[in-house]
Amino acid sequence: MKFNSPIINELYERKKVYDPSGKEYNLAGNISKKEALLLFSTIRTIKAKVTLETGLAYGASAIAIMEGLKNNGGGTHHVIDPYQEAYHDIGINMPKKLGLSEYFQFYHKFPEEVIPQLDANIDFAFIDSSHVFDLTMMEFVLIDKKLKVGGVIGFHDLWMPALQKFLSHVLNNRKYKLYPQKIELPPQSWKHWLSLLIKKLPYSNKLFAQEILHPFSQTGLPNLVMIQKLEDDKRHWQYYNAF
Numbered sequence: 001m002k003f004n005s006p007i008i009n010e011l012y013e014r015k016k017v018y019d020p021s022g023k024e025y026n027l028a029g030n031i032s033k034k035e036a037l038l039l040f041s042t043i044r045t046i047k048a049k050v051t052l053e054t055g056l057a058y059g060a061s062a063i064a065i066m067e068g069l070k071n072n073g074g075g076t077h078h079v080i081d082p083y084q085e086a087y088h089d090i091g092i093n094m095p096k097k098l099g100l101s102e103y104f105q106f107y108h109k110f111p112e113e114v115i116p117q118l119d120a121n122i123d124f125a126f127i128d129s130s131h132v133f134d135l136t137m138m139e140f141v142l143i144d145k146k147l148k149v150g151g152v153i154g155f156h157d158l159w160m161p162a163l164q165k166f167l168s169h170v171l172n173n174r175k176y177k178l179y180p181q182k183i184e185l186p187p188q189s190w191k192h193w194l195s196l197l198i199k200k201l202p203y204s205n206k207l208f209a210q211e212i213l214h215p216f217s218q219t220g221l222p223n224l225v226m227i228q229k230l231e232d233d234k235r236h237w238q239y240y241n242a243f
Contacts, residue, residue: 043068048123055129059091
């Protein structure tokens with residue numbers, strides 16, 4: 001089922017955002033309109049009530065998520081960003097301007113200060129903050145402890161090698177699956193044929209890195225990827241799967 005949002009359509013048509021004083025800025029450095037509608041539709045589809053986001057910037061993704069909560073009949077979007085002043089507090093102001101403030105709970109802190117203290121279990125989370133491998137991993141681990149089984153986590157900027165590696169780790173070591181979405185496989189390149197050849201060699205898994213055996217460019221995954229939690233973490237303390 002496809003959902004549509006007049007608020008998202010207008011935001012991306014005007015491409016203007018405003019700080020608390022009313023000063024106008026161009027919408028920039030944000031998720032695309034297609035990605036915003038994907039977030040909105042996901043919130044609607046999974047009927048989310050409690051959501052969380054790390055990284056706010058100008059607030060486009062937060063607006064899409066809160067618009068989903070509004071259309072679901074209510075909920076709370078917890079947003080964490082210790083550097084919102086770098087964006088002139090626009091991300092804080094836009095929910096008020098668009099009539100979404102009742103769904104908005106903002107924390108001018110770091111994720112590790114906030115997430116463990118949340119009382120409610122989370123239906124959906126969106127990680128779009130530092131993008132450093134270890135900090136993304138930290139945010140994921142903290143969120144996973146609060147995320148309901150069946151809940152969904154989204155990640156942005158999968159063009160970055162650090163996030164590609166992070167996603168590979170999660171899908172190979174945690175009980176998560178790609179959240180249903182249409183994935184268009186790219187044309188088969190020389191990397192595809194080279195990886196097929198290398199995988200036929202004896203002990204290829206021990207001799208070659210996963211980036212060579214399974215090039216991310218050939219996965220067909222988009223820049224915004226979502227994964228769904230299948231069960232709580234029950235791994236043996238020695239568990240490890242190459243990624």
